[in-house]
Amino acid sequence: MGIREDMPLLARHEGVWDGVYSYYNAAGDKIDEHASRLFCRFPDDGPFPYHQTNHYTWPDGRKDIREFPAEYRDKRVWWDNDLIVGWAAEVGLDEYSRTVMLYWQRQGDPSLYLYEMIQISDDGQSRCRTWHWIRDGKLETRTAIQESLVSKDWRAVEAEMNASAE
Template sequence: MGIREDMPVLARHEGVWDGTYTYYNAAGVKIDEHASRLFCRFLDDNAETPYHQTNHYTWPDGRTEIRDFPAAYHDKRVWWDNDLIIGSAWEVGEDEHHRAVMLYWQRTGDPSLYLYEMIQIADHGNSRCRTWHWIRNGELETRTAIQETLVSRDWRALEAEMEAAAG
């Protein structure tokens, strides 16, 4: 079986998502907020990286950043190992509603910092929320709250539009 069959909850996330990332320090004070557009792609099961996510971030001051996350798939998990993160994602087997995906990752080169992420997709599939808990040396350092809305399931068409607009 392939990634879509083994991870049907994650497969519901395929597409383009617009959202807002809000960061809070351990005391609950907001320390950052920016807009996002994420491309969640499911490619050929035989590809070296059958899952590929690209995150486009935009801050109110005009700064932008693009982060690319190709991922391998095996053992019913998506696996990242790149210049930014090392970790994996899996579905929550005991979730009788089939809404939850969990991730664990750490920053490459910084073993003192690790993160757990929980993703909840709405039953209708058009919105999702995510929370990150950043832990450094066993202590909470940061929380990230992310709210997203599905823009399109057709990531290929939106990606082509973006490439055409870029010239």
């Protein structure tokens, strides 16, 4: 069986998502916020069965793009790149099939790790995500993300973006 068959909940996330990332320090004060557009892909060709690209835009005009190609094995998606090492797995105990859990560490900073929980709506049109950044066993930052599905057809949106950039 392949990634789509083994991870049907994660496969529901395929597509393009627009959202807002809000960051809070341990005291609950907002310390950052920016818009996002994420491409969650399960390409039929290429070396990686899952590939996510995150486009971030801040109100002051800053932009960042991050690539997260991933391998698949043991019913988990696995990342190991210049930025992070970690995994994503469906939460089997969720009888409603809404929850995916991630764990990752920043490369070169073993004192910091992160757990992420993603809930997708029953209609698949929205999702919310929370990150808990933990350094030396203590909460350092929380990230709250709200997203809406733009399109399941990431190929068409990607082609449109590439055409408008030329």
